[in-house]
Amino acid sequence: MTDDDLEQRLRFHYRRIDPGLPSPALGTRVIDALDGRRSAPTLRVWPIPGLAAMMAAAVVVLLGLAFGLRPGGFLAGLRTSSTAPASLTPGSAFPSAGISTSPAPTPLPPGPDVQAAGLVDPLHGWAVVEHRLQITADGGSTWRDATPPGAFATASADLLLGVDFVDAQHGWVAINAGIASASDASFGRVDLWRTTDGGSTWTQGLLPLAAMNHNGDTLPQVQLDFLDASHGFAFLSGNLAQGANDSDLFWTADGGRTWSADRPTGSGHVGIEGDIGFATGNDGVIVNAPHGEGIVVTHDAGRTWADASLALPPGLAGADRFFGKPAFFNERSGLVAVDFQGQTGSVTRVYRTADAGSSWTLAATLPVRGNSTLAFFDQNRWIGLNGSELLRTNDSGRTWVRTAAVALPGGQPSLLLADEQHAWALVAMDVCLTFKSNCSSRTGLYATVDGGSTWTQLSPR
Amino acid sequence: MVDEAAASATTDDAMQRLLLTRIDDAYRLATFILRDPLAAEDAVQEAALVAWDRRHSLRDRRAADGWFTRILVNVCRDEMRRRARRARGIDLQSFLGRGSIPSAGDLEGDADLGPAMARLTPDEQSLLALRFGNELTVPEIAARLRIPEGTVKSRLHHALQHLRAAIDAERRASEHMR
Numbered sequence: 001m002t003d004d005d006l007e008q009r010l011r012f013h014y015r016r017i018d019p020g021l022p023s024p025a026l027g028t029r030v031i032d033a034l035d036g037r038r039s040a041p042t043l044r045v046w047p048i049p050g051l052a053a054m055m056a057a058a059v060v061v062l063l064g065l066a067f068g069l070r071p072g073g074f075l076a077g078l079r080t081s082s083t084a085p086a087s088l089t090p091g092s093a094f095p096s097a098g099i100s101t102s103p104a105p106t107p108l109p110p111g112p113d114v115q116a117a118g119l120v121d122p123l124h125g126w127a128v129v130e131h132r133l134q135i136t137a138d139g140g141s142t143w144r145d146a147t148p149p150g151a152f153a154t155a156s157a158d159l160l161l162g163v164d165f166v167d168a169q170h171g172w173v174a175i176n177a178g179i180a181s182a183s184d185a186s187f188g189r190v191d192l193w194r195t196t197d198g199g200s201t202w203t204q205g206l207l208p209l210a211a212m213n214h215n216g217d218t219l220p221q222v223q224l225d226f227l228d229a230s231h232g233f234a235f236l237s238g239n240l241a242q243g244a245n246d247s248d249l250f251w252t253a254d255g256g257r258t259w260s261a262d263r264p265t266g267s268g269h270v271g272i273e274g275d276i277g278f279a280t281g282n283d284g285v286i287v288n289a290p291h292g293e294g295i296v297v298t299h300d301a302g303r304t305w306a307d308a309s310l311a312l313p314p315g316l317a318g319a320d321r322f323f324g325k326p327a328f329f330n331e332r333s334g335l336v337a338v339d340f341q342g343q344t345g346s347v348t349r350v351y352r353t354a355d356a357g358s359s360w361t362l363a364a365t366l367p368v369r370g371n372s373t374l375a376f377f378d379q380n381r382w383i384g385l386n387g388s389e390l391l392r393t394n395d396s397g398r399t400w401v402r403t404a405a406v407a408l409p410g411g412q413p414s415l416l417l418a419d420e421q422h423a424w425a426l427v428a429m430d431v432c433l434t435f436k437s438n439c440s441s442r443t444g445l446y447a448t449v450d451g452g453s454t455w456t457q458l459s460p461r
Numbered sequence: 462m463v464d465e466a467a468a469s470a471t472t473d474d475a476m477q478r479l480l481l482t483r484i485d486d487a488y489r490l491a492t493f494i495l496r497d498p499l500a501a502e503d504a505v506q507e508a509a510l511v512a513w514d515r516r517h518s519l520r521d522r523r524a525a526d527g528w529f530t531r532i533l534v535n536v537c538r539d540e541m542r543r544r545a546r547r548a549r550g551i552d553l554q555s556f557l558g559r560g561s562i563p564s565a566g567d568l569e570g571d572a573d574l575g576p577a578m579a580r581l582t583p584d585e586q587s588l589l590a591l592r593f594g595n596e597l598t599v600p601e602i603a604a605r606l607r608i609p610e611g612t613v614k615s616r617l618h619h620a621l622q623h624l625r626a627a628i629d630a631e632r633r634a635s636e637h638m639r
Contacts, residue, residue: 001625003621006621006624007621010574010589010624011596013578013593014493014593014594017492017493018489018492018493018594019489019501020489021485021488022485022488022501022505023502026484026488026502026505029502029506030480030484030505031481033506033509034477034480034510034513037510037513037514290542320543
């Protein structure tokens with residue numbers, strides 16, 4: 001077969017599958033989606049919790065964020081729950097589900113759209129609302145604007161790429177400053193502002209240029225993962241550069257004053273994308289990676305990466321897997337929650353490592369199905385949310401207590417833990433009042449001071 | 462302040478119109494890449510939202526075609542990776558080439574093309590879709606993806622080589638099944 005023959009076959013192939021014009025409904029869908037964005041401007045920022053060193057065990061698990069929720073799936077009434085642990089259906093890899101009905105779609109509750117948030121301790125936390133960084137020192141009752149000077153100065157022009165605080169004083173904000181043209185100095189540049197006084201004053205710094213100098217229009221979010229006030233990583237997952245693809249890792253040992261040269265995780269064709277989690281300055285993983293079982297590990301501070309092993313139970317080898325952020329409790333031991341999306345629903349399992357992320361074995365299975373959020377106080381005490389239901393275990397998932405999370409709206413939550421009583425939940429809510437149209441979305445911030453039994457909405461602005 | 466808000470609204474209106482005028486072409490390209498009209502619709506909507514969130518990075522509206530194409534290709538690539546992850550460990554062979562609409566591979570004598578295409582990387586499939594589906598020239602692809610023409614030629618060459626090898630592999634697999 002000559003090149004011409006092959007090219008002709010390809011042209012014929014595409015002519016055969018040419019769909020022609022889309023249905024008019026697609027235009028309506030896009031208009032509705034854009035209108036939803038316009039009414040509630042949203043920066044696509046992953047919630048990155050600020051973690052105090054003493055609370056390094058606390059971890060936020062974001063599961064199923066890639067999935068849209070169905071009409072009516074939100075704002076479902078609070079469910080009554082049994083305190084008895086649920087059991088797995090014999091012969092099934094997925095837990096059984098109770099009979100449920102979806103109420104008619106309801107408009108989203110009022111409140112600010114929170115793009116990102118982090119809880120440092122029971123009193124101190126931060127949130128990003130309408131391009132402004134807000135900080136609280138009283139558990140969310142009052143807030144002050146701690147936006148770095150110069151950054152977000154023109155809210156419509158700057159891109160917030162990431163935020164992290166390791167304690168009430170030390171924090172970092174990654175921003176791509178607004179540009180007037182592709183020749184601007186800030187085109188594709190990441191400014192990393194740092195504070196050592198809780199956001200009262202900020203110092204501007206820069207990330208070095210990526211190995212492949214990227215284009216601003218595809219600049220990814222910056223995942224900031226600080227181990228303490230001095231040591232941390234900045235990770236740009238899926239940094240597209242002139243048609244090639246890379247993911248770039250930078251390391252600082254002086255609180256962000258200086259950064260290492262780029263340690264790209266890819267060769268320029270396909271970088272190792274995903275979400276980072278480091279146990280030490282050398283040992284860490286990228287989860288949700290398009291490699292192996294979805295998790296890769298480094299033991300040399302990101303210079304080289306290898307596929308980690310993940311023990312898959314029968315029947316789940318082919319299921320979609322979505323990892324939460326891994327939690328490390330010391331230099332070797334850690335946990336990660338994995339949501340398996342199968343033909344009959346999804347189930348969340350917890351995996352444990354004892355070798356700094358090289359191998360992961362099954363530790364427990366959540367007794368509920370559907371997208372769940374899980375966070376770890378330590379190796380044995382975990383707390384989770386499944387819709388408006390609270391799950392808690394004190395024995396590494398052998399037994400669970402299930403109660404209602406009162407006043408927490410349904411949706412896709414992520415948990416931010418301060419201690420066993422104080423937590424925040426970012427709840428991503430999205431509803432289409434009619435099928436795939438008249439849609440709106442918003443992320444609300446909720447707080448609990450009683451271990452998750454009751455929740456109140458916060459208004460960080 | 463009021464003037465700024467008004468200017469912003471006007472700019473946003475223009476951006477919304479800009480995106481809406483590209484839906485048809487985007488849907489066609491997404492279908493070529495994903496080979497699934499429903500998945501293509503989802504990809505177009507997702508790409509529009511990504512573009513909206515990144516709208517301030519587009520300063521030259523004349524570059525909008527390439528800008529939006531790159532975003533759409535990224536969205537499609539992510540979707541293909543999700544599919545690949547789902548396929549891994551199950552019946553990969555039956556997954557490859559599966560689509561919701563008939564492919565040329567379904568035609569008699571051409572049964573190996575669809576599955577063979579699915580063996581290519583998402584980037585290779587996107588490039589072939591731009592070149593032979595959307596019938597863009599090499600310079601046009603280079604402009605849209607913002608890469609040198611020589612790079613486009615080189616990648617097309619490699620993609621065709623890989624496709625040829627994949628077709629051979631499909632034929633061997635088919636003969637082995639008999």
